[in-house]
Amino acid sequence: MKKLIFAISLLLAAGAQAQTIQGNAAAGKNDVFMCEGCHNAGRGYKTAFPDVYAVPMLNGQNAGYLEQALKEYRAGTRRNQTMKAIASSLTDQEIADIAAYYAQPAK
Numbered sequence: 418m419k420k421l422i423f424a425i426s427l428l429l430a431a432g433a434q435a436q437t438i439q440g441n442a443a444a445g446k447n448d449v450f451m452c453e454g455c456h457n458a459g460r461g462y463k464t465a466f467p468d469v470y471a472v473p474m475l476n477g478q479n480a481g482y483l484e485q486a487l488k489e490y491r492a493g494t495r496r497n498q499t500m501k502a503i504a505s506s507l508t509d510q511e512i513a514d515i516a517a518y519y520a521q522p523a524k
């Protein structure tokens with residue numbers, strides 16, 4: 418019985434944590450060094466891998482949209498080789514932070 422109660426409380430704790438992930442734009446600022454080369458290289462910038470690809474602008478984009486896009490790349494439901502590799506290295510917290518950072522109004 419004790420074991421069962423312990424297992425349930427672990428599950429509850431995990432559930433509570435999943436709901437309290439809050440994006441922190443200041444933390445996100447430290448994570449985007451690996452994104453800026455492509456996403457902030459200027460309007461109309463294209464990568465040449467795996468094909469020539471237009472790189473979307475992230476600044477000012479809605480946080481929920483960014484978060485969803487990154488999770489879809491990570492899960493493989495949205496397909497892009499480059500973004501899959503990058504999103505796979507990110508935790509849920511980092512994704513939330515990055516989304517909050519890019520969602521800030523332009524200064």
Ligand code: HEC
Nearest residue numbers: 451452455464470471472473483486487497499500503515
């Ligand atoms: C090597 C170049 C490159 C790097 C580095 C890169 N991206 Fe991307 N990113 C792309 C390309 C190309 C696309 C468009 C892919 C597509 O059409 O799905 C994209 C798409 C996206 C999208 C979807 C945007 C939209 O409007 O739908 C998001 C969000 C994103 N990247 C976030 C990031 C973040 C966050 C990082 C850093 C952690 C990052 N990217 C690093 C090339 C890059």
